[in-house]
Structure formats: C-alpha cells, structure tokens
Amino acid sequence: xxxxxxxxxxxxxxxxxxxxxxxxxxxxxxxxxxxxxxxxxxxxxxxxxxxxxxxxxxxxxxxxxxxxxxxxxxxxxxxxxxxxxxxxxxxxxxxxxxxxxxxxxxxxxxxxxxxxxxxxxxxxxxxxxxxxxxxxxxxxxxxxxxxxxxxxxxxxxxxxxxxxxxxxxxxxxxxxxxxxxxxxxxxxxxxxxxxxxxxxxxxxxxxxxxxxxxxxxxxxxxxxxxxxxxxxxxxxxxxxxxxxxxxxxxxxxxxxxxxxxxxxxxxxxxxxxxxxxxxxxxxxxxxxxxxxxxxxxxxxxxxxxxxxxxxxxxxxxxxxxxxxxxxxxxxxxxxxxxxxxxxxxxxxxxxxxxxxxxxx
Amino acid sequence: xxxxxxxxxxxxxxxxxxxxxxxxxxxxxxxxxxxxxxxxxxxxxxxxxxxxxxxxxxxxxxxxxxxxxxxxxxxxxxxxxxxxxxxxxxxxxxxxxxxxxxxxxxxxxxxxxxxxxxxxxxxxxxxxxxxxxxxxxxxxxxxxxxxxxxxxxxxxxxxxxxxxxxxxxxxxxxxxxxxxxxxxxxxxxxxxxxxxxxxxxxxxxxxxxxxxxxxxxxxxxxxxxxxxxxxxxxxxxxxxxxxxxxxxxxxxxxxxxxxxxxxxxxxxxxxxxxxxxxxxxxxxxxxxxxxxxxxxxxxxx
Numbered sequence: 001x002x003x004x005x006x007x008x009x010x011x012x013x014x015x016x017x018x019x020x021x022x023x024x025x026x027x028x029x030x031x032x033x034x035x036x037x038x039x040x041x042x043x044x045x046x047x048x049x050x051x052x053x054x055x056x057x058x059x060x061x062x063x064x065x066x067x068x069x070x071x072x073x074x075x076x077x078x079x080x081x082x083x084x085x086x087x088x089x090x091x092x093x094x095x096x097x098x099x100x101x102x103x104x105x106x107x108x109x110x111x112x113x114x115x116x117x118x119x120x121x122x123x124x125x126x127x128x129x130x131x132x133x134x135x136x137x138x139x140x141x142x143x144x145x146x147x148x149x150x151x152x153x154x155x156x157x158x159x160x161x162x163x164x165x166x167x168x169x170x171x172x173x174x175x176x177x178x179x180x181x182x183x184x185x186x187x188x189x190x191x192x193x194x195x196x197x198x199x200x201x202x203x204x205x206x207x208x209x210x211x212x213x214x215x216x217x218x219x220x221x222x223x224x225x226x227x228x229x230x231x232x233x234x235x236x237x238x239x240x241x242x243x244x245x246x247x248x249x250x251x252x253x254x255x256x257x258x259x260x261x262x263x264x265x266x267x268x269x270x271x272x273x274x275x276x277x278x279x280x281x282x283x284x285x286x287x288x289x290x291x292x293x294x295x296x297x298x299x300x301x302x303x304x305x306x307x308x309x310x311x312x313x314x315x316x317x318x319x320x321x322x323x324x325x326x327x328x329x330x331x332x333x334x335x336x337x338x339x340x341x342x343x344x345x346x347x348x349x350x351x352x353x354x355x356x357x358x359x360x
Numbered sequence: 361x362x363x364x365x366x367x368x369x370x371x372x373x374x375x376x377x378x379x380x381x382x383x384x385x386x387x388x389x390x391x392x393x394x395x396x397x398x399x400x401x402x403x404x405x406x407x408x409x410x411x412x413x414x415x416x417x418x419x420x421x422x423x424x425x426x427x428x429x430x431x432x433x434x435x436x437x438x439x440x441x442x443x444x445x446x447x448x449x450x451x452x453x454x455x456x457x458x459x460x461x462x463x464x465x466x467x468x469x470x471x472x473x474x475x476x477x478x479x480x481x482x483x484x485x486x487x488x489x490x491x492x493x494x495x496x497x498x499x500x501x502x503x504x505x506x507x508x509x510x511x512x513x514x515x516x517x518x519x520x521x522x523x524x525x526x527x528x529x530x531x532x533x534x535x536x537x538x539x540x541x542x543x544x545x546x547x548x549x550x551x552x553x554x555x556x557x558x559x560x561x562x563x564x565x566x567x568x569x570x571x572x573x574x575x576x577x578x579x580x581x582x583x584x585x586x587x588x589x590x591x592x593x594x595x596x597x598x599x600x601x602x603x604x605x606x607x608x609x610x611x612x613x614x615x616x617x618x619x620x621x622x623x624x625x626x627x628x629x630x631x632x633x634x635x636x637x638x639x640x641x642x643x644x645x646x647x648x649x650x651x652x653x654x655x656x657x658x659x660x661x
Contacts, residue, residue, distance in 0.1 A: 017386055024390065028397040035401065039408055080530075100459055100472060101529045101554055110459060110554055112474055112532050135474065137457070137556050351430070351505070351658040352498065352556040354457045355423050358475035358534055 048119050048130035051090055055117030056134045059086045059093020064113055064138055064348045070095065076346055077111050077140055090121040097138070109140040113348065114357050133359035137352040142340065145285070146218040147303050148205050149184035150331030154213050155291050155307030156189025156319035165193065165327040172301075175334035181205040182331070186213035189319050214311035221311045224251075225271055225289065232269065247284070247338055255290070267339045271309075276322070283332075284339030288320075295323035302335040399641040406635030406646040420581070420592055422654055424453045424563065425627060429496065429505050430607075430659035448566025449602055449627070450584065452496070452507070454558040454658075455484045458538075460497055460551040461524035469495070469543035470520030471557055475534040484561055485516050491561030491583035492516070495540060497551035503660050505558075506549050513585065515541040516559075527553040561585070567601060570594040573636050595634050597647060603628035605655065613653070626655035 063070035063084065067077070071084035082097040094116045103109040114135035150169045151157065159165040169182035184205035185191055191204060207213035214221075224230050232251035234242055241250065245264035255272035258280055265283035268274075274286070276294035284302045286292075289309040306320045428451060458473040485492045494509030520537040524530070531537060540559075544550055551557065562584035570578035576595030582588065603613035605626035613628040628651060635646040 017383075021386075021390055021393075024394065028393075028401075031397075031401060032404075035404055035408070039404075042408075081533075098532050099530070100532060101527075108554065110529070135457075137459070137474075349498065349503075349556055351503065351660050352457065352558075353427070353657040354454070354474070354558075355426050355657075356455060356457075356476050356480065358477050 045130075049132065052117045052119045052130035052132035053134070055088050055091045055093050055119060056115045056132045057117070058088055059095045059117060060113060060115035060134055060136060062086060062093075063095040063097075063115070064136065064346075067097075067346075072097075076142075077109065077138075088117075091117060091119040093117045100137075103140060103142055111138045111140065112136075113138045116359060131359065133357045135354045135357040136348045138346065138348040140346045142337070145336075145340070147180060147305065147331075147336075148207065148216060149181040150303050151182070151329045152184040152207075152217060152303070152305045153189075153191075153307055153320050154186065154207070154210070154217065154305070154310045155317040156185050157183070157191050157193075157306075158319045158321045159191070159193030159327065160321070161324050162193065162322060162327050163325055165322070166329070167327075168330045171332050171334070172330065175332055177333040180331055184216075186210040189316070192319070210310065210316050214308070217305060217308070217311065219287065219305065219308065219311075221287075221289070221308045224269060224287070225312065230267070230269065233266075249339075260296075265335070265339065273317070274306075283335045285336055289314075290317040292320040292322060295325060297325040298322055298327050298329075300329045301332045302339060303331055304329055399639065403639040403642060403646060406637070406639040406642075407648060409633075409635045409646070421565065421579075421629060422652070424451065425654040426657045427454045428452070428656040428658060429454075430622065430625060430656055430661070448564060448568075451563045451565065452560045453563045454496075454560045455492075456481055456559045458535075458557050458559075459529055460555040460557050461520060461527055461529050461537075461553055463543045463551055464523070466543050466546035467541065468520075469540045469551075469557075470523035471538050471540065472520075472524050472529050472531050473536050473538050473559075474532050484559070485513075487513060489583075489586055489588065491563065491585050491588075492559060493562050493585050495557055495559045497544065497555050497557040499549055500552060500555060506544075506551075508544055510542075517541070529553065565602075567596065576634060576636075579631070593631075593633075595636055595645075597632045597634045597645075599630060599632050601630050603630065605653065607661065624656075625659060626653060628653045 059070075063072070063086065067074065067084075070086055072082060077097045077099065080099045084095050086093045086095060096114050098112045098114070099109065100112055101108075101110040112135060114133055116131060116133045119130040151167050167182045170179040171177050181204065183191060184207055186207050187209060189210065190206075207216050230249060230251070233248040234240075234245070234250045236250065236252040236256065237254075241252075241256070241258060241262050242248065242264070243261050245262075245266055248264070248266040249269070250266060251269040251271075253271050255275070256270045257275045257277070259276075260278035260280055263279075263281045267284055268282060268286045270286075270288045270290070273290035274288045274292045274294075276292060276296065276298055278296045279298075280294075280296065281299040282302070283300075286300060286302070286304045287308060288304070288306040289312075290307070292304070292306055307317050310316055456473050456476045458471040461470040461472055463469050484490045490513065492513055494507060494514065496505040496507045498505055517539050518536060520539040521531075523539075524537055564580075564582040564584055566580050566582070567577050568580050570576045570591060572578070572591055573595040577598060577600050578591045578594035578596065579600070581590050581592045601615065603615050604624055605613050605628065607623040607625050631650045631652070633648040633650060638645050
C-alpha cells in the first residue's frame, strides 16, 4: 500500500526563542551601556571640574610669577585693568589684574588677580566644558633706591684727566621731580680734579668716613650680588653684553668692558670694575661694585653709584676716573623709574587666596 | 470539485519530550542570564551610589577647606556622642575677602569686598540664620591673620565707600564696600589701610549617624552660630574620618588630634561611601573607598 505523505508546515519554537533571547540581551546591554555611560559622564564632570581648577591655578601662578612670559605687555601691572589669555594644555586661563589701590606716594599698590580656567578639550564622549575661577590679592611696590646724588662714589672720583666734567643733581625740565645732590662721596676718598666741574663743588654731599659711607646708600648690594634679588635680563657671563639694549637689566658678575656699541638704557649692574671707552651713553642706573675707568665722551642720564663693594666689607676700591673726554652725568629720576620698573617688587600675598570669586 | 484535506501529522511523545527538554534547558539558561544581569545591574547601581556618596561629600568640603588659614582649624573633638563618629572639626571658613580701608577708632571697619557669590554672601550675613561670626585681618609685619570674633553677629552694612575713597582704595568690578560694627578693638594689633581681610563663618564638619539612611554614617555640616545642621552626604561606613597633615610632616597624615592646631596644614578625608542597601546576591553593601587630601592654601609655611 502506497502511503501518500504530505508534509505540512511545522511551526518551530527556535525563532521565537532566539528573538526573545536577543531582545533580552539587547535590553541588558543597553541598560549596561547607559549605566556605564552615566557613570562615565559623572566621572568626567568631576574630572572636568578638577582640570578647570588646575587650569585656573596654573594661570594664576604663572602670571603672578612672570607677567611677561604670561603674555602681558609689561612686567608690572599697568592701569586699572589688565588681562591676558594664557594658552594651556586642554584649555586656557584668562588672567586679570584689577587695581584696588594705586602706588600712592611710593606706597604699595594692591591688585586683585583672578584667573578663570576654561577646559576646552572634550573627551571621546563629548564631555562638558568646565570653568573655574580662583583669585589672589597681589601687591606692587616700585623698586626705589634711595640715592643721595646723581653720582655717588663710595670710592671717590678723580676727574684729573677729563676734558670737561658736568655732574648735575637737578633733573631736566622734562622730568618734574625733586633734585638731589650732584655728587656724593666719603670724606676721603672724595673728589679730586682740576677740570671745571659745573655744579659739582657746591653740591658735594659728604657721606662721612669711607668704611661707613656705604650705610647711607640704601641699596641691598649683598642681596643683588650674593642672593640674586634682582633678576637680570642678561647676565654676563654666560651671556654677552647686548648691542644697544633698551630698558634692560644687565648684570655683569665680574669686571666689564663696554664701548659705544653698548650704549643703551636700563639697569646696569657690575660686580667688579667697569671700563668705558668711546662715546658711551646710558639712560638709567649704573651700579658698580668697584670703580669706573676709561676714556672718551660719556653721558649718563639717570644716576651712577660706584664702590658698592664697600657694603660687602671689601676694601675701598681705587677711585673712579672717567678718563679723558667730556663727562656728563645728569640725575634723572624719570630715567631711573623706567630702568627700575622691570625690577619692581611685585608679588602676591601668599595667604590671601580665594576660591569664591563671583564668576558670572 | 472535491478537495482532499491532508491529515496533519501530530507530534509524537518523543518529539514532545525532546522539545520540553530543549525548552527547559533554554529557559534555565535565559533565566540565569536574566538573574545574573539583574544582579550585575543592581550591584553596579549600588556601587555607583556609593561612589556618588563619596563624591558629593567632597565637593563642598574641598572648596571650603582650600580657603582655610593655617590656623583655621580651631577645635577638634575626638569624643563623639555617636558611636559611629570618629572625629569632627570646627573650621573658620572664609566666605568673602577684601581690603581694609579704615578702622574708625575701633568703632567700624570699612572694607572693599571682592566679588563673591551673592547667595553665599547674603546667606552668611543674614542675622537670623547666617553663620558670620567675625573677620580676620592680615598683619603686614608677620603676615599672619588676627581674628576678631564676638559672641553676637557683627552688624554689617553696605557703606564705607567714603572711607575707602579717602585712602585711594577702590572696589573691584562687581565688588562692594561694607562696614562692620564694631571694628577692630583699639589697643591691640590694628589693621592698616590696604590690609587683606576676610569674613568667616564657623563651620563644624563631622561624621555622625545618618538620619536619612539609618545604620550608616553621614557627613554633617553645622553652622555653629545657629546650630543649623545639614546632612550633606551619606551613606558612609564606620571608617569615614578626618586625618591631619601637620607642618613639616606632610607625607603621612595622623589620626591623632594634633596638640597644636596652628601646625595643621591640611586634612585627609577618608570618605568610604557605601550603598544604601545590600545588592541582591551580595553579602555586604557595595563600598567605594575614596580618600583625598586637601591642603590649606592660605598659609605662609
């Protein structure tokens, strides 16, 4: 008997089971990813906040340490409001100096320095940006050297060979400021010279005995020479004396020889002796541990102090002698201010830091 | 037309048994998978909750602790009223900084206040509920702060602009002038014009039993002047505590209350967050041990 077989459609369970399992796994995975994503977002928020704080603090510290390297045009705070944007890894910091008090009558200026750190780098999951502001109160005290004269020679000065010598303690008309004596020196060595010294004889200031004369010069020479209290733009050596420097602070740690090509402006510090040749001119302040010697026409608009090593207990150096030529030294406090501005005493009150600045 | 219906074949008993067996195996596997997923999810959620507890406690603490003066920690009580407590700390927390303009014979202190969040400021100086108890001014000679605090909240008004103008002190953008009455008593150390100053609240932080999640520890923040208590983060386990970084020994924090609070330079916070409940299948609450160190920024050494 032939049996006719007809195959009917059999309804299996495999497909529904697979679909169900797939759906469940998909849901579970989705939940897990969501959960991990949320967790990651929370963590990244926290991380962003810390990074923004780090950016703000970095900007604050960098700009209060050195404004120039921080992008400010001047080393000292200028004006009532001064700002710079500091590019940092992962973001930037907007640093603002806001003046609360000006430097009145030689006093201390007060500034509020705030830094707003902004995190700009988003992570792979488009992490949110973050901002944070920190602030610190800072002060600025313009560097003031109390100078008794336009030319102060703790080691004395000889102008025996000078063609002419002019030392003035009265500032030029363009700089309306009080004058000082023309020349100051100890009782001995003092000034010796036969050449005409306009304004010099009648305005010599006697600083007393040579060994104590240095006490009347309120310059921390020991700090400058031995403790680096003045940060120079160029230190010679290892650096070389720049050609025509403009308002720079140059420190020579030994003897220094300059000529006409080294004319310029700023603060010139020489630990040893300074030898000047040719038509050399300088606007600003010249501080010399030993003596100045040389030849040629020399012009200084500002002030000169020599023989400062006396303040270190060293023997009184030989008297300065500018040599042959026309020697013109004019006291100019405006030039001194410009020369000393870059070494003004700027700093922060270390324990006046705040994390509560209104940043909106 | 005659249609022949083909008889459909039924499934044999063997087939049925095999199908049942296969279904049982599949069902067991899927159920196990579901249970495992559920537990995993729950454990992760509890772990996240524990970490969240640790983090939420840190945010407020970090900001306030960083601004402390080195002598800001004024009292430590290691004898707790709660068995879970391992220590607490009283702090002088600055909420506004400024510059002294004038101290008119000790009667009034005029200040140029730097910009500060208005809500924070207003809350702190609110007579009924604020925590403002005094101010500290910086001595220009030693650089240290001198605290002026009285039992009652000083009166603070929006005035002092004239006194500040007289000494050439201006206000920062969005800053303000205020006068505090009384000022610095005459006779002792007096602030000069230009001296930095800050206004502060006394805040007590402590780990104590949580009321929102019984059986666990919470971080509490109390405004000392008013006694207003706030449970700011929970739950933590019983090991949550403060440790102390001392001057010249900042590498290892100590759990012993320091003899000289002036030597405290920072705190280590052990915020061991735990989950509010035990996750399914777990033997104990999920924990997230977090420790962080905060050093006071307003210190000289």
